[in-house]
Amino acid sequence: MDGISLYLFKISEYLNIVQVVITLTFIYLTKRKIFDLLKGHGTPKESVILSSFICLFLNMVTFPSFSFMNEAILSLEMPIETKRVLHYLCHTFSMLFYLLLMSYFHILYRIRFSQYSLLCSVLAFVVSVLQVSRYFDRMVFETNQLGFIYKVGIVAVGIMIVFCGFIYVGFLAYLRIKPLVLRSL
């Protein structure tokens, strides 16, 4: 590991914490109770708020659980080949499950996808495609060519999801605080 990939891995260690901070900031800015948001109160007037909340909340809950799942697979007493197969399959299906949950909530509350949740869904799909291609590359064809793309790609997608959330919530915070700032000029 060198250069960019080392920096990416160092940043990725703090992603879960940043994601939690972003989600909590968003909930604070909405000034609504978390249970009201989870129950889908206020639809369809608040479609974008709810859609973004669902996406941020799912990110906050699922991504740390994926890293726990990774550690659990590593700690299993199995041959290394079985562990690898289990790792790729579990990650692919967990990402597809994330997409399923996202679309389930959107259908349940009858809301359209916001741009942020759409972006996260596409990136989750990219991750699942990366996992499947790496599985075929390493386990089926045994070419082992996608190692670098896989390593950097997974981390880069994680960083991009959090970075986009930061931009979205940051700009929202600016819009919400803007009147106060302008009044004090």
Add this chain to the structure above:
Amino acid sequence: MQNPEINILFIGLLVLTVLILLMIVRHFKQGVSLSPPKIRSIYCSNQYISSLVSLIEDALETDQQMLEVDLDIDKVSEKHIRWKNDANKKIKEYKNFLGNSQV
């Protein structure tokens, strides 16, 4: 390079995946477009900037929805009008100040 044929197959598969993804993104964007077509046509050339701009649009729409559905609509609108008037006043003062200093 262990097996060149399989490597070419992989590259082909990757290119195909990227193309399919781009098609999906384009399809969704047409369906869930939030901005006026002019802005979309300007930024559609660069996907990355386009996605960032769409995030900012998203934030704008969220803010709008929050304002609309906030507890007391009258209070919010009063606040908003006052803030807008104040802001306009400040901008005028600032412009006057700039004009005077330039003279």
